Amino acid sequence: MxxxxxxxxxxxxxxxxxxxxxxxxxxxxxxxxxxxxxxxxxxxxxxxxxxxxxxxxxxxxxxxxxxxxxxxxxxxxxxxxxxxxxxxxxxxxxxxxxxxxxxxxxxxxxxxxxxxxxxxxxxxxxxxxxxxxxxxxxxxxxxxxxxxxVTPVMLLASDALRVVPVTIHIPLAEVPRQLTTDGIVKVARITAAAMTGDFGIARPRLALAGLNPHAGEGGALGREDIEVVAPAVAILRADGIDAVGPLPADTMFHAEARAGYDVALGMYHDQVLVPLKTLDFWGGVNVTLGLPFxxxxxxxxxxxxxxxxxxxxxxxxxxxxxxxxxxxxxxxxxxxxxx
The missing domain is CATH 3.40.718.10 (Isopropylmalate Dehydrogenase)
Incomplete structure (x- = not known):
């Protein structure tokens, strides 16, 4: 013992x-x-x-x-x-x-x-x-x-929702400049591994939000979702990770939508922290993934x-x-x- x-x-x-x-x-x-x-x-x-x-x-x-x-x-x-x-x-x-x-x-x-x-x-x-x-x-x-x-990944978790912001403590104006396909893939891979190793989910389902309103409206509201986020989702799926997106963030967090994934990845801090803190402010936990402890x-x-x-x-x-x-x-x- x-x-x-x-x-x-x-x-x-x-x-x-x-x-x-x-x-x-x-x-x-x-x-x-x-x-x-x-x-x-x-x-x-x-x-x-x-x-x-x-x-x-x-x-x-x-x-x-x-x-x-x-x-x-x-x-x-x-x-x-x-x-x-x-x-x-x-x-x-x-x-x-x-x-x-x-x-x-x-x-x-x-x-x-x-x-x-x-x-x-x-x-x-x-x-x-x-x-x-x-x-x-x-x-x-x-x-x-x-x-x-070490690449740290911020996970916010509660009984109602788990979320990961791909970019963390940077000004909103910097997000489009710092958001990359490789960065999204790295964060998602670390998240998927942690869902299995730390949370016991054998095949975690990842939902990735688009950067722009309505996930860019096919490029009418910005091309980042076409040129940055969608390629990341394709790479993850090729890796065997159950990932979907880019999804319109405004329809990702109602009860029926949340039932379809285990963790939501947002492209910036408030995109996913606001829903979690609204749903369960007192039960939320900040977890740092990707660390050796x-x-x-x-x-x-x-x-x-x-x-x-x-x-x-x-x-x-x-x-x-x-x-x-x-x-x-x-x-x-x-x-x-x-x-």
Whole structure:
């Protein structure tokens, strides 16, 4: 028997709701949540929980190996210091290096076989940029930590819908210039492999949206769908991947249409994230595909306006923890979040 490994949960923006969500997730541990550890400052977390009236015992731990045994009685916290004091709702760039260091530490724990998966609380990107953070977001930073040759793919998943944006954090005006047939094919291949390996779908069905309204109206509304997207679909089908498109995005997301595919690929960020967040804002999970380790995150931001109030909902974090545990189990073939 192999001892189960904990999930490694990062603090995210310390002025946000990350530690509050972690505490509320721990309070619901009996609902089938795998053991996890929180990388954070135990004193900071204790003060925040006292402020919001949460009675959650904390257990500082020296190593991740202590987390599973502690989890039934207390929230395990792997100490991580911050330069600036805790001020809910008011981010401080001085904490930026520690926020990034916690992400690096979580990745290292998983890659060293000491944790099952990385689960990240939301970061405040503007504040990190002020601290010198050189990456557009979590996805790109995680790809950097994974090493050369990694192509990260952002999947947003809920019970109602799974979506992948082919281009991610770029201005809308840049999308037609950066969208290529090869890029679409690469993202789709990674997505199809993950649907099988991480989500257990033997023959995943991919639906690709067109870039333009009505998928270009046969070229009347732009030729990108004819010259860029359609060739990508043809290559995927030649590979044996069940792919259809380009489809008009405005008719892809009603219930009957969603029943015809396992994951929808959009050509830009909001094309597919808006439908998912509309259908299931609280149940959505951000998953980074294409990495040599499992990473999930809640599908919402830092909720600065709710920090320190105790009113933030933990639903998306709980979904992220459950998704991470399921993916880790499928990758290892073991029982539970094991290695």
């Amino acid at each position: 192999v001892a189960p490994l904990p999930l490694a949960l990062t603090p995210g923006e310390p002025a946000g709701v990350g530690c509050e969500l972690a505490a509320d997730a721990w309070l619901r541990r009996a609902d089938g949540i795998a053991p996890f550890l929180l990388i954070d400052d135990p004193d900071r977390v204790a003060a925040r929980l006292q402020k919001i009236g949460r009675s959650v015992p904390l257990q500082p731990i020296d190593s991740p190996e202590d987390a599973v045994a502690a989890f039934g009685d207390a929230l395990p916290v792997l100490p991580q210091g911050f330069a600036a004091p805790d001020r809910p709702g008011t981010p401080d760039p001085a904490n930026g290096p520690a926020v990034a260091a916690a992400i690096e530490r979580a990745v290292e724990l998983v890659r060293d076989g000491r944790a099952a998966a990385v689960v990240t609380n939301p970061i405040q990107k503007e504040t990190l940029y002020q601290a010198g953070f050189a990456f557009p977001g979590h996805t790109e930073f995680l790809a950097h930590l994974a090493g050369p040759g 499992v990473r999930t995150s809640p599908d919402h931001g830092t909720a600065l306006a709710l920090a320190g109030t105790g009113r933030a909902r933990p639903d998306s974090l709980i979904a992220a923890l459950r998704t991470a545990a399921g993916m880790a189990e499928r990758r290892t073939g073991a029982s539970g979040a094991s290695a």
